[in-house]
Amino acid sequence: MIINKKELEQLRKNAKVHKMVFDEIKNIVKPWVSAYEIDKLCEKICEQNWVLPWFKWVYWFPANICISINNVVVHWVPKKDMIFMEWDVVKFDFWVKDKNIAINTDAAFTMIVWDWPKNPEIEKFLEINKQALYKWIEQCRVWNRVWDIWNAIQKHVEWNWFYIVRDLTWHWIWYKLHEKPYIYNYGKPWTWEKLKEGMLLAIEPIVWFSSWKIKDKWWWEIYIADWSLWCQFEHTILVTSWDPEIII
Numbered sequence: 001m002i003i004n005k006k007e008l009e010q011l012r013k014n015a016k017v018h019k020m021v022f023d024e025i026k027n028i029v030k031p032w033v034s035a036y037e038i039d040k041l042c043e044k045i046c047e048q049n050w051v052l053p054w055f056k057w058v059y060w061f062p063a064n065i066c067i068s069i070n071n072v073v074v075h076w077v078p079k080k081d082m083i084f085m086e087w088d089v090v091k092f093d094f095w096v097k098d099k100n101i102a103i104n105t106d107a108a109f110t111m112i113v114w115d116w117p118k119n120p121e122i123e124k125f126l127e128i129n130k131q132a133l134y135k136w137i138e139q140c141r142v143w144n145r146v147w148d149i150w151n152a153i154q155k156h157v158e159w160n161w162f163y164i165v166r167d168l169t170w171h172w173i174w175y176k177l178h179e180k181p182y183i184y185n186y187g188k189p190w191t192w193e194k195l196k197e198g199m200l201l202a203i204e205p206i207v208w209f210s211s212w213k214i215k216d217k218w219w220w221e222i223y224i225a226d227w228s229l230w231c232q233f234e235h236t237i238l239v240t241s242w243d244p245e246i247i248i
Contacts, residue, residue, distance in 0.1 A: 001174050002198035003238065007103050011200075014105045015236070015248035017049045018096045022109060031086050031114050035067040035078035042094060054095040054104060066093040073206065073222045073230050074168065088113040089122065091232050106173050106202040107248045108234035125162065126231050129207040132156045133233045136203055140237050140244035144195050153205045165206035168222075173202040173236060195239045200247075204234035 003011070021042050029038070042064040046053045053064035061077070068076040068091045069084070076082075084090060093108035110126055112119075132153045139148040157164045209229040224230055236247040 001200065002196065003174070003200050004198075007101060008238070010098055010101050011103055011105060011236075011238075011247055014051060014096045014098050014103065017045065017051050018094065018105050018107060018248045020049070021045050021094060021096075022092070022107070025092055026111065029084060029090070029111065029113060031084055033084050034080055035069075035076075035082035035084070036080040038067060038092070039064050039078035046096070050099055052097045052099065054097040055093075057097070064094075067091070068093070068221075068230075070229055071224045073165075073208075073224055074232075076221050084113045086114045087119065087122075089126075089229050089231060091230075093232070093234070103175055104173050105236045105248045106234065107236055108204060108232050110231040110233060122229070124160075125207070125209055125229065128157060128160045128162055129205055129231045130233050132205045132207065133203070133235065136205065137235065137237055137244055137246065140195060140201060140203075140239050142195060142197050142239060142241060146193060146195070149201075149203060153203075157205065157207050163208040165208070168206055173200050197239055197241050199239040201237045201239065202234060203237065204232055206230060206232045 024041060024045065025038055028041070042053050043056075046064070055061045055066060056064045061075075063077045065078065066075050067078045067082070068074055069082065069088050070090075074091075074093065089110060089112055091108060091110045094106075096105045097103065110129070112122060112126070115123070135152040135156050136149040139152050154164050207230065208224055238245040238247055
């Protein structure tokens, strides 16, 4: 899966809309705002910019964006009764597909709602996840192996006494939202294929506060088994002949 010039041009256009969505979310999220309001905001911005909020079009997912709060790891469906409260740790996971050639961008971020006074422990928790994300981005270079990425993530997270996801993966991305192979954030060294120029990756370190065990709640929601906190950050990355490019 090597991206061509036309696809890359469209991908960057998608990323501009994607960033617009995330900027608006950060502007309006505060206590007593509902997740449903954010979902409708995503839909509106996508309609105005002639792209698709792709969550709603795959796997029969019933919303435009995944919004997961506190101990919900992934895939929580936004509802009107999901109201953000002070110090909630919230993850926003969003995908954009254009209507031109139909290529995807995938990204996620976590924020604390109204974090004042600040909780240093939770702030550190989120910061370690961000640092892990950028450590793997540094490894997205031609001829590095996939294991260089997850090894950087696993070491950084575990050295800081947090827990890396064990049952969920990151993935390639292209015309399908989740392109194979699916890659765990831990494993044996010197495994998987070497990276090549033009590969497009959506890598997402998911970090838990006190455990790595999860459980399914229902069709979509996945919870942390011990009800502790989680967080996630994700970028779509292009492997180039020089430095990796953050698409979104």
